[in-house]
Amino acid sequence: MKTFLLPDLGEGLTEAEIVEWHVKVGDEIKTDAPLVSVETDKAIVEVPSPRSGRIAKLHAQVGDVVETGRPLMQFADGVDERADTGTVVGEVKAGEEKVEEKAVSTAKAGSATAGVKATPAVRALARRMNVDLSFVKPSGPDGLVTAADVERVAKRFAELGPPEPLRGARRAMAHHMTQAHSEVVPATVVADADIHQWMEDGADITVRLVHAIVAGCTQEPALNTWFDGHALARRVLQKIDVGIAVDTKDGLFVPVLRDVANRSNNDLREGLDRLRADVKARRVPPEELRGSTITLSNFGMIAGRYAAPVVVPPAVAILGAGQIRDEVVAVDGAPTVHRILPLSLTFDHRAVTGGEAARFLAAVINSLESAVAE
Numbered sequence: 323m324k325t326f327l328l329p330d331l332g333e334g335l336t337e338a339e340i341v342e343w344h345v346k347v348g349d350e351i352k353t354d355a356p357l358v359s360v361e362t363d364k365a366i367v368e369v370p371s372p373r374s375g376r377i378a379k380l381h382a383q384v385g386d387v388v389e390t391g392r393p394l395m396q397f398a399d400g401v402d403e404r405a406d407t408g409t410v411v412g413e414v415k416a417g418e419e420k421v422e423e424k425a426v427s428t429a430k431a432g433s434a435t436a437g438v439k440a441t442p443a444v445r446a447l448a449r450r451m452n453v454d455l456s457f458v459k460p461s462g463p464d465g466l467v468t469a470a471d472v473e474r475v476a477k478r479f480a481e482l483g484p485p486e487p488l489r490g491a492r493r494a495m496a497h498h499m500t501q502a503h504s505e506v507v508p509a510t511v512v513a514d515a516d517i518h519q520w521m522e523d524g525a526d527i528t529v530r531l532v533h534a535i536v537a538g539c540t541q542e543p544a545l546n547t548w549f550d551g552h553a554l555a556r557r558v559l560q561k562i563d564v565g566i567a568v569d570t571k572d573g574l575f576v577p578v579l580r581d582v583a584n585r586s587n588n589d590l591r592e593g594l595d596r597l598r599a600d601v602k603a604r605r606v607p608p609e610e611l612r613g614s615t616i617t618l619s620n621f622g623m624i625a626g627r628y629a630a631p632v633v634v635p636p637a638v639a640i641l642g643a644g645q646i647r648d649e650v651v652a653v654d655g656a657p658t659v660h661r662i663l664p665l666s667l668t669f670d671h672r673a674v675t676g677g678e679a680a681r682f683l684a685a686v687i688n689s690l691e692s693a694v695a696e
Contacts, residue, residue, distance in 0.1 A: 324375070324397045328388045331360070331367055331608065337389045339489055340382050341366055345395075349377045358394070361490045366604050375399060385489070440467040451476040491573030502634045505551050509671045510630040511679055515690040516651065518660035527663075528566075529590050531618055531643055534689035536562055536583045538641075539616065541685035542678045546615045548636035549673040556638075556673050565614030565637070566594065568601050569624065575601045576634075578614045622646060627664045638673045641686065642666035663690060 328338060338360035345351055345358075357371040375397035382388050438455045439462075440448070447469055448455050458475050460467040479485075488496050520530075539546040539562050548557045562583050565576040577597040582590060600606035616638075619631050622645035631640040644664035651660045665686065669679045 324373075324399065325393050326357075326372055326395050326397065328360075328390050328392055328394045329369065329372075330390055331369075337387050338367070339387050339493070340384050342384060343380060345377050345380075347377050347380060351375065351377060360388075367608055369394075373397065387489070387493070438467060439465050444469055444472060448472045453479065491570070491575060495574050498634050499632060502632050505635050506633050507671045508630065508633055508668050509676065509679070510666055510668045511676070511683055512628045512664065512666045513683055513687060514649075515663045515665060515687045516660050517646070517663050517690055519691065519693040521646070521661040521663075526587065526591060527643070527646075528594060528618075528620055529587050530690060531620065531641070532564055532579065532582050532590055534686040535564055535616060535618060535641060537689035538682040538686040539583075542682040544674050544678045545639045545669065545682045547638045547673055548615065549638050549670060550636065551672060554672075559615045561615070563613055563615045565617035566597060567617060567619040567621070568598060569621075570601060572604075575606065575611070576614065576617060577601060577606055577610045578612065616640070619643070622664070629666045631666060631668045633668050633670050635670070638670040639679070639682070640668050642668070 331338060340358060341361050342359040344356040351357065351371045352374045353372070354370045356368050358369050360367055360369060376399070377395060378398040379396040381393040381395055388394060438458075439460065440455060444467055445455070448458070448467075451472060453472050453475050455467060455472075458467050458471050461471050462468045487493075517530075543558050544556075546559050546562055548559065550556070561581050564579045564582050566579055568575045568577065577600065579590065579593050579597065585593070597606070597610065600610065614637060617631070617634070617640040619629075619640060619642045621629060621631075622643050625645055627644040627647070629642045629644065631642040633640050642665065644666065646661055646663050648659050649662040650657050651662075652658075653660075665683065667679055667683045667686075
């Protein structure tokens with residue numbers, strides 16, 4: 323039989339969740355006919371059949387997560403393309419040497435269980451009972467986790483019921499946030515923009531924010547950059563592609579609005595509406611979720627004044643817009659009420675200086691406070 327491995331579905335995608343099989347065992351399929359729909363990096367993608375043939379076996383069921391390069395299904399004929407799995411060949415002899423167990427920490431540095439003290443037997447028990455040792459409060463001498471500790475936590479977990487595995491958009495979000503936490507050195511600066519000159523019912527705040535980001539990137543191109551932390555190298559980008567954070571019940575999506583500096587207000591609004599419609603329908607093309615050069619989070623549409631938004635590499639900056647509020651300000655020495663938009667800029671301090679970030683934010687504010695969008 324010939325095994326079909328899950329193909330590389332795009333840059334940076336390492337796994338996919340099976341959403342729907344379009345075939346079953348015994349079916350005949352033609353080359354390029356729909357084989358399976360998978361969800362990866364927040365998009366549902368249809369994988370076509372690489373050849374014609376009869377389906378002999380499906381290696382995954384709906385809901386399973388398959389890593390790129392792992393077996394997906396098998397055709398009934400042809401040569402198996404899988405590489406050697408490393409099966410042990412030859413006689414395995416048992417030793418007679420006795421080894422005394424010692425409490426050691428075998429976890430990798432920086433992992434959740436780093437520094438947890440437990441004997442190999444207790445670690446094996448934790449694996450059998452599906453207990454993460456980082457959740458266990460030790461009761462043994464010198465901070466040692468005992469078998470009773472593991473059993474106590476396992477009992478508590480059993481009472482709580484099985485955990486709900488993260489899938490789809492939430493799973494992708496967890497991966498991205500973990501990457502950001504481990505790689506980025508974040509710093510955040512906040513300020514307010516007085517938008518009284520143009521703020522009115524029906525004002526397109528998101529389009530104004532996009533224009534303001536263009537003004538900021540024009541003033542400080544260092545914010546429109548991809549940074550390679552391993553090579554300590556950056557690419558200052560000419561085109562501004564803004565990732566737009568979109569909140570849904572299924573998780574966070576960040577589709578990309580392309581080349582925003584060269585688009586009209588109407589074109590930007592149409593592009594935003596189309597991206598949101600694609601996200602809502604869960605049919606956003608994968609290419610629309612990649613390649614942002616800077617991100618906008620308009621979280622104030624829900625609640626919140628200031629925040630420390632998360633920068634996801636390789637980008638180096640994200641602008642957050644909080645909830646617009648009425649505030650008393652001094653105008654010509656007299657108090658008056660104006661509409662105020664709070665802003666939060668988080669940047670990767672490995673690639674962006676504090677001065678660059680502050681000048682970027684100042685340009686954003688100047689753009690927002692002008693009577694007409696720049």
